[in-house]
Amino acid sequence: MWTGKLFAKQVTVQPFILLNHILISIQLQEKFFKAFAEAHRPGHIAVLLVDNSQGHSSYAPDAPCxxxxxxxxxxxxxxxxxxxxxxxxxxxxxxxxxxxxxxxxxxxxxxxxxxxxxxxxx
Structure with missing residues (x-):
């Protein structure tokens, strides 16, 4: 069982974005961290960096991508x-x-x- 902490920094407070972060948090707690704990010895740390800017359409149409x-x-x-x-x-x-x-x-x-x-x- 995962006993660590989940820290998420929310930059925008639009309702649909906040809901998306809640759903991702639930998926991390119920699926990812459980699988990580089963696959690694105690003391290992998982660090996840997520760039969701593309999902928010924050790039200009001609931005290098x-x-x-x-x-x-x-x-x-x-x-x-x-x-x-x-x-x-x-x-x-x-x-x-x-x-x-x-x-x-x-x-x-x-x-x-x-x-x-x-x-x-x-």
């Missing part, structure tokens, strides 16, 4: 605003759209593979 990208360029995918990454201590602005002079994908979304390659994460 990995879930809206294809692996390859073009096709049906969101046209996102520029993002950025750090390289050698410098902030590098990264367009998520190929320029108008690109030989194969002019003015099309880059896709996840190209974005990661540009960041040096092959």
């Amino acid at each position: 990995a879930g809206a990208m294809n692996l390859k360029p073009g096709g049906k995918q969101a046209r996102m605003c520029a993002g950025w990454f750090m390289k050698d201590g410098q902030k590098v602005i990264q367009s998520m759209i190929y320029g108008p002079d690109h030989e194969m994908y002019a003015n099309q979304a880059k896709g996840m593979k190209a974005v990661l390659q540009e960041q040096g994460l092959q």
Whole structure:
């Protein structure tokens, strides 16, 4: 039986969001923590971090979001605003759209593979 504490920070107080947090708390207490306790020795701690911002539609329609990208360029995918990454201590602005002079994908979304390659994460 789970004997720990559940701490939830509620930022918004809209009724439907509060209800959602209550339901998640019940699921954690009745399912997750019970399974965690059975699978681990006493003294182990479970730390759960939940980012529910996408569920609240808090992103701008053109915000860079990995879930809206294809692996390859073009096709049906969101046209996102520029993002950025750090390289050698410098902030590098990264367009998520190929320029108008690109030989194969002019003015099309880059896709996840190209974005990661540009960041040096092959």
